[in-house]
Amino acid sequence: MASLLKVDPEVKLKEPRSAVSRHRLFFLSQAEDLVANFFPKKLLELDGFLKEPILNIHDLTQIHSDMNLPVPDPILLTNSHDGLDGPNMKKRKLEDREETFQGTKVFVMPNGMLKSNQQLVDIIEKVKPEIRLLIEKCNTVKMWVQLLIPRIEDGNNFGVSIQEETVAELRTVESEAASYLDQISRYYITRAKLVSKIAKYPHVEDYRRTVTEIDEKEYISLRLIISELRNQYVTLHDMILKNIEKIKRPRSSNAETLY
DSSP states (O other): OGGGSOOOTTTOOSSHHHHHHHHHHHHHHHHHHIIIIIHHHHHHHHHHHHTSGGGOOSSGGGGOOOOOOOOOOOOOOOOOOSSTTHHHHHHHHHHHHSOOOSSOOOSSOTTSOOOOOHHHHHHHHHHHHHHHHHHHHHHHHHHHHHHHOOOOOSSOOHHHHHHHHHHHHHHHHHHHHHHHHHHHHHHHHHHHHHHHHHHHOTTOHHHHHHHHHHHHHHHHHHHHHHHHHHHHHHHHHHHHHHTHHHHHSHHHHHHHHHO
């Protein structure tokens, strides 16, 4: 079959067949070890992670963080008509001519930088490597299954359809894991916008309450993400082991059942 391919001599490798073979053997050896050993190990690790105290806080007020942005004192205005404020009237008129802005002007933060919710940041920094790891391992196993797909022929493709379903499931897991990273990014940008609103309108309590609601929601979401990562390892391990014969030998296994 390789002789039927037209390869540009300028881009032809010195040892194309051996290079492809080495790449293929790498995926074959790595993927089988992932399914047999790595997946069970990771699901146990993630199950233990879910049992840690930081992920079992029932009173969500414990994860609230201080805004570090005090409410300024109210501005008192007096309407005097007896002439006692005469010397201040000129200054007042000059101030009225200045450009006005909506909200409260904040030139510097009184207590320094407004920090993130450190408890959630600590959890996120542990979860993100697990998400990336799942994506990488799924990609390796997916490539392994794709390399096992035989040449397309008419009929006798029952085992091949199982391989294709396995590849589709691995792609789904990859996409879901990538969406978890997007969710974390959206949390940070949403919280940043709300905190900037608090800096601009420090007297509005609803903005402060919304930040605590966002933090509580993210805490619940992070625990759910870890649970989903564990469940995906379980599902992939179980599905591949149940169909390992048809995945590795799609046509021969099918022929045995027919005769």
